[in-house]
Amino acid sequence: MKLRPAFLLELAVNLLLPWLAYRLALPHWGETGGLIASAVPPVVWSLVELARFRRVDALSLIVLIGIVLSIGAMALGGSPRMLLLRESLVSGAIGVAFLLSLPMRRPLIFYLARATVAREVAGGAERIDALWNERPAFAxxxxxxxxxxxxxxTSETALRSWMAWSWPVERFLVVSPFIGYGIYGALLVWTLWYRKTLRNGPRDDAQTDGMPG
Structure with missing residues (x-):
């Protein structure tokens, strides 16, 4: 895969600029001010992306929730360590919601897949419903x-929480994004591999060709 300029720009905005903003703001505004400054580049980036696509997708929603949590932490006198956890708290809450949905009639991944296919394929929602009802392997x-x-x-949240409370702030800002991207990337690679395994397995392809990805 080639590194596209847009991808490199996204990495710079989400990895390099937050660290640079923190370093520039730290001497003037202290740790809390530096952390707030470090949040500005990814916040602006997410708002620009939101304006471009005219819709709130899952990623934009997570970023916006993170902003709300940051503002709430500041209003309640949140410590710099607490502000470090703003994005991890969102992903951790989503992870807990996933786990709590497992005993339910249909887990959350089903509804995400259903919404994705419904946007991309005419009659996609009905197709996913049929797969769920007719193919036990799909469920x-x-x-x-x-x-x-x-x-x-939830593991990503636990790891970054430990880092936030145990490491110096600057080290956390440098290393933490790589931890987050690494875990998200590993989950995505596993999902693509697992989907490919299902499609290439001995079962009927119809049971998995409705899965997004």
């Missing part, structure tokens, strides 16, 4: 994916 795969993403997101 099993949805529950497994929900479990893996739930465990992955």
């Amino acid at each position: 099993t795969s949805m529950r497994l994916m929900t479990a893996v993403w739930g465990v992955g997101l």
Whole structure:
């Protein structure tokens, strides 16, 4: 895969600029001010992306929730360590929601897949419903994916929480994004691999060709 300029720009905005903003603001406004400054580049980036696509997708929604949590932490006198956890708290909450949905009639991954296919294919929602009702292996795969993403997101939150409370702030700002991107990337690679395994397995392809990805 080639590194596209847009991808490199996204990495710079989300990895380099937050650290640079923190370093520039730290001597003038202290740790809390530096952390607030470090949030400005990704916030502006997410708002620009939101304005370009004219819709709130899952990623934009997570970023916006993170902003709200940051503002709430500041209003309640949140410590700099607490502000470090603003994005991880969102992903952790989503991970817990995934895990809590496992005993339910249909897990959360099912509804995400259903919404994605409905946007891309005419009659996609009905197709996913039919797969769920007629193919037990499809239902099993949805529950497994929900479990893996739930465990992955909650583990990411636990790891970054430990880092936030144990490491110096500057080290956390440098290393933490790589941890987050690494875990999200691993989850995505596993999802693509698992979907490919299902499609290439001995079962009927019709049971998985409605899955997004």
